Amino acid sequence: MATARGLVRAWRRLRLGVPPRRALWGGLRKKVKEPEEVETAVLVKEPPILVCPPPRSRKYLPPEDLQSRLESHVREIFGPSLSEDWQKASLKESKLKYHLLAQLAAELGHAVPNSQLHQMCTAGDVLAFYSTQVKDASKFDELCTAELPSNLKIMWEY
């Protein structure tokens, strides 16, 4: 009887929107959390939305003194055990290979992709790789930007 009356009263209070007198389990915690969450949410909105930066261009132009640079690096890493023809120096030892490729990547800003690592067996291969130019513009863009003769018209509005 008493319990039933208590329940009815609690129910009535809840209906009216008044919080129950007895703190429910974790009720206090909930009340404390809400204002904090509101504050943090407000703080996040204030600073400006960052725009995603454009992807790094993969352009690479081999420098003119590439050969000398490469030779100096190879001699530095391999030490005195190198023969006269530095291009034939084998890169079988992973430590030497790693050091050489890491230095070159840091210096020239152009790294050997993972798929071609197994092809780099000698210093000559590395030289050949770094001598190839890499362009990131498609051929059509190049065609447009290049000087066209006056009788060739390319229309791009599509």
Place this chain on the structure above:
Amino acid sequence: MTARGTASRYLGSVLRNGLGRYVCQLQRLSLAFSPGGQSSRGARGYIEEKVLDFAKQNPGVVVYVTPQKCRSPTVVAEYLNGAVREEIIADKTVAEITQLVQKLANQSGLEIIRIRKPFHTDNPSIQGQWHPFTNKPSTLPGQSLRRLEQQPNKV
């Protein structure tokens, strides 16, 4: 169809081209291709590699390159005498397209139909066409009768 049923023409050139200076009869070349699409693969390759050289070698021809969404790439050749020829270059290699474009540039705009005679001349005879009375002495009508009266046996 038979030769009689189809159109035919006589051999000729446009305004005696080549007698003096040779003028390329191709006026305009319009290349329409799709930027995606597998049938335009050859066309795209041609535009990347060869069209620039063609334009430089033939400065009298205007080349329009229009990438647009089309099912099959085409090349439309317009000639100085008003003739228009459209060719489909779908699923062709770069070499085939180069050859085709060169052929279109070499053509005059005259129709490609049966040619009645493989020769033509404006001056078929210099001294006059032979007929049975050439090289025969000519006489007036009265004179021939008098000869007959004088020499009846010879007739």
